[in-house]
Amino acid sequence: MSSFAPDTIDCPSGSFIAGRFVRGGGDELPVERPSDGAVLGIFREASEADVDEAVRCAAETRRAERWGSGDPRRRGAVLRRWAELVERDREYLARLEALCSSRPVTEARQRDIPVVAELLRYYGECADKCPGEVLATSHDALNMVEHEAWGVVLAISPWNVPALLAAAKVAPALAAGNAVILKPSELTPLSMLRIAELGVEAGLPRGLFSVLVGRGPTTGRAAVRHPLVGYVSFTGSTATGAAIMSDAAHHGMKPVSMELGGKSPQVVFADAPDLEKVADLVALGVSRNAGQICFAGTRLIVEEAVAERFVGKVVERLRGVRPGPTWREETDLPPIISKRQADRIEALVESGRAGGAKVVAGGERFVLDGGQYFAPTVMAELGSDNPALREEIFGPVLGVQTFRGFDEAMRLADHPVYGLTASLYTRDIDKAIHGARAIEAGTIWINGYGRGADLGSPFGGFKQSGFGKDFGIDGFKKYRRSKSINVFLTEAEREAA
Known part of the structure; x- marks a missing residue:
């Protein structure tokens, strides 16, 4: 592969809501190329009304399509097909990633985009692999523990490795049966906008996954506070994580997971x-x-x-x-x-x-x-x-x-x-x-440094580096909640037993 001319790349524009690109109703938002400072596009932020449309559409699509309650193998099949499309478009996605971020195109092509595909495939394979439990009880009762999705998950991802770190949230949340709203960094939205479009091509129901382009204090805050958002997953700075935790606590007591700063x-x-x-x-x-x-x-x-x-x-x-x-x-x-x-x-x-x-x-x-x-x-x-x-x-x-x-x-x-x-x-x-x-x-x-291509081990911090894990089975399980179902058998059933 050779270097590419940045002005020749056709870029997505607008937020991706209900399976289509939508020009937001908020303030103008220029997206720049860090490599030369050129403005590659003028977006408009997703407004509070845009956030509301995306979240309500996500919740309704999830119910109508039985995404969380239907056959989990269907979810897995869609994610695996999505992985194939990401691999097919690897070069274009790597160039989008390089345009608006600090990711060199060689690393995006050789590592980031292939790992995005593997995350979709890995979590697609997890969709039906985390069963519930039947607990030991006396013969006059039955106790079952089932696992179900939260509903609508809000994923807020950073600018430093945009596609890979977003996919580490989106793939397991969808595989677990949730609808997902992604708020990528406003500096680096391009690759995930195209990946969302590929999801629809792969068979993901329109509206189940939306990408909202906007700043944290506006678009992000509106999404965290939305009453239909059931869970928030964030990667970014410790200070921003604290603000998100506060908003989540004061607007529904929503559970959160945080992957924050480091000084390793x-x-x-x-x-x-x-x-x-x-x-x-x-x-x-x-x-x-x-x-x-x-x-x-x-x-x-x-x-x-x-x-x-x-x-x-x-x-x-x-x-x-x-x-x-x-x-x-x-x-x-x-x-x-x-x-x-x-x-x-x-x-x-x-x-x-x-x-x-x-x-x-x-x-x-x-x-x-x-x-x-x-x-x-x-x-x-x-x-x-x-x-x-x-x-x-x-x-x-x-x-x-x-x-x-x-x-x-x-x-x-x-x-x-x-x-x-x-x-x-x-x-x-x-x-x-x-x-x-x-x-x-x-x-x-x-005697080593960095994750490499490892998807199986969980990743997350202690202290003010956060809590909750991305990657691995732990990165899947956090997008599900457990429900204990207790059955007390009738007298006749006890006698028959």
Whole structure:
């Protein structure tokens, strides 16, 4: 495959409601290309009336089509067919993803869109694989536990990996028998609009799944507060998650699941296997997607005996990344999503400097062909209260600390706010397992970094990194609620028994 010309891509426009594209009734909303700052389209936000139409249509379609109460294998068949269509349109979807996001087209083509298809297929296979239970009781009673859908699920997804993280919510919620309203980030709506259209082509009932384009305080808030929304699933910042929880609590006591921020440690012991490979992983952990990943490994905690040599290896690799637009094949340092986010990264790096940190590499913001970029940055001599170490920067900034013993490493790995992921690198299995159990985080990788193509293991955080899981069977079960049915047998039936 070759690089593509961004102006040649035909983009969807409007929200997708009741199986058709609808121009919203709210304020104008320009969608830009982060790679060059060009406006690729002017949307209108989905208004409160648009939200109401989408939610009511979703609820009615679900009832009329018996989506939650009918044959679960029908749901599975639709999702599997949908996966085939996503694979068929992989190149177009990857280009849409690259246009309005910071996802390089190569990663979108090779990873993101194939994983979207696999999520649809994986959860399609789950539709009839989570049975209820018959509990042990005395012979004059019968107790059954059934699982049913919530009804209408609201999924709010982020801008950093738009299609994949949206599909991780949409696919299991639909497979579990719900209708779904997706509110993607207003910065990156394109790929999911087209994927929603493919869902109808695959046989998804029109109106069962809608995509609402709009900002959080307007479209998102109206959707969270809608009385027919029964469950809210959110991925994004901790501050926004808290606001959504408050709205959900005050407008129906709706259950929520939250995948929020992170400040993940990568702990490297002197006995780590193959320090060259570990340096590759640590560099990738902070530079991939320009650090705009919730589980970016932005804290390097390295044993003092190898620290100077190892940090040098990481710096060497970070200096070799190639910045460029997302539509260029060789790009491996994409742009920052917006000027506002670049301002924030720059401010936090400067706060780190003011707090006594030493910039070992990078530290500069630059503009390339109209896009905002930040050079991969390594900061050392960080005190525990330094903003660059405490705050989620969401950019390619690595803070370095050193340790002498296991207990000190675990103390440094602990973060007062976040607990999403962590990596440990060591040949000592005792040290690895004790470390994994000691670190308060939802996912621990040993001698590796990142999820890869893994769909089976659940993903979610501890502390203010959130609660509830995406991916795996847990990511399916959360979209169902249990109902206990108790039957008391009559006298005649007891005698017959």
